[in-house]
Amino acid sequence: MRAVVLPRYGGPERLALAEVETPRPAPGEVLIRVEAVGVSAGDVLVMRGEPHLVRLAFGLRRPRQPVIGRDVAGEVAAVGEGVTGFAVGDAVFAESEQGGWAEYAVVPEQYVAARPRSIDAVHAATVPVSAVTALQGLRLAGLDAGQHVLVNGASGGVGGFVVQLAKAMGAEVTGVCRGWKADHVRALGADHVIDHTRDDFTAHEGRYDVVFDLVADHPLGRTRRALKRGGTLVLSSGRGGRNLGPMGRIAAASVVSPFVPQRLRPLAAKRDGDDLAELARRIDAGEVRPVVDEVFPLERAADAARRFEAGDVRGKLVLAVR
Template sequence: MRAVVQHVYGGPDVLDLAEVDAPAPAADEVLIRVRAVAVSAGDALIMRGEPRAVRLAFGLRHPKQPTIGRDVAGVVEAVGPTVTKFGVGDQVYAESDQGGYAELVAVAEEFVARRPANVDAIHAAAVPVSGTTALQGWRLADVGPGRHVLVNGASGGVGGFAVQLAKAAGAEVTGVCRGAKSEHVRAIGADHVIDHTREDFTDTTGRYDAIFDLVADRPLGRVRRALTPRGTLVLSSGRGGAVFGPFGRIIRASLMNPFVSQRLRPLAARRSGDDLAELTRLIEAGEVNPVVDRTYPLAQAAHAIADFESGAVRGKLVLTV
């Protein structure tokens, strides 16, 4: 099969399209013929091996898994003997850990869900990582009717789902983004939009019941100042130092949490087929809509990641296979 591979860490130029062996599904796995795979922040971080701490998991000198990509949507090609929920020909989507920038990928049945009936594979591929991260983040903050919440990084993949999910839960939502993306953030449901190049949301005191911080561009103390006395800060950003990335900020928040009235909650999103099924329900009900900025053929994966890293993206970028 064709797959995008890398044998060293680096920029988009380390990615190449190559012929590799196709995977065979294990007993509990679903083999998916990929029709679309989304580009995510995690793909870029693993491609570069940054922060350096990620290399402890993904390979110290070179990537142990040569193909990146987690968000896949496609058609079931085959199933392992213990799989019961899916059959050949089913339209599905999933979060893979085996490299989704490929024509075929095997995923454990528990992390697969049926594709929403009202979206195509391209839009379905935009959902798994970003949608489940947003869903799990708002659960930590117990977002619901009457709550005023802020999403820092509202125009991106996770941010877009965070805005929509908070609105679906009945919250009042403020989105923070670049001014050029303000109309996009309003269009997906934000009640208020802050242009971070003109206004600092942390200048406000005690306004928000919950803040979902996807950018980590403000000191932790200043972000806390914008929360109500018993508000919740959800931390979910890959930004930070070159060696430890966001872990320093996460450690500071965790150590501080027992001594303050606010709740400081680092988020380590996990794969979940059940959460994908919940997102399917919300998408089919029209409460959440995946947003795709642009598509590229699989052979242009390097171009897609370069565009992603430019920051000029509204929603998700998707590779078609």
């Protein structure tokens, strides 16, 4: 099968299209004939091998799994022994551990769900990592209808889903983004938009019940000031040094949280097929609309990675495999 391989950590120039062996499903696994795969921040972190903490999980000198990619959508090509929830030909989407930037990927059954009926594979491939992260983060925040949520990084893959899911849950939503992306964030349902090049949301002291921070562009103490007393700061992704990346900020939040009047909640999203099934229902009900910025053929995966790193994406980038 064709796959995008990463023989060594580095920039997009390290990515190459190659012929590799088609995987076989082990017991409890589903082999997916991939039609489209999303491009996520985690893919680029693994590609770069930075922060260096990433290498503890994926390989110190080179990736143990040379095919990266997690957001897959396609149809079931085969099932392993013991799989009962899916059959050959079923339209599905899933979050793989890695191995998604390829024509076939194997995923444990519990991380696979039936694809939303109302969208195609390209749009379905935007959902697994980003929308599951958004859903689990809002759950972690304990969001209630009528509360005011600020989303820092509202125009990106995760942020766009946070905006839509929070609105579906009855919240008032403020999105933070660059000014030229404001119309996009409003179209997702945001009630208010802050252009971070003109206005500092941390100056709006005590305004928000929940801050969902996907950027980490302010010190933790300043970000916390935007919260009401008893409010919740959800920390997901963001910037950091070459060694620890966002984990340094997350560790600091865990230490500080017991001593401040707000809740600081680091988010470590987990693969979950039940969450994918819930998101499929919400998409088919019209509550959530996946947004595709640009589609690249598989052989242009390096161009997709460059575009992602340029930071001018609204929604998600997708690789079309077939």
